[in-house]
Amino acid sequence: MGLIEKQTLTLMIHIKRTEMVEKAKNRGLTHPEVVACSQELDVLLNRYQKIA
Template identity: 60%
Template structure:
């Protein structure tokens, strides 16, 4: 549920920023901020699951892979 709510909030924020500013610089900054929030959330979820199941559990590994993907996307934006 958190992911769906986060997605809605991201979309809503993105629409508001576009109305106010538009432009590539603002879009890039918004993407960075949205990814940063998602990275923080995914990292926390990974640690919670690791504490519960251990670091090698498939659910923890899936969170880790998702986190890697988000970090790679973030790196692509800032470089």
């Protein structure tokens, strides 16, 4: 995986994490939207771990 792709994935992780934190502040940790966002973040983090 190239540097650009790795940087893009890193940015996507940052954005998704920020989105999840904001939703958790407004809706609570167990809200379905927060859980879904957390699962999406897990997928991104797993992809990153495979290339790191």
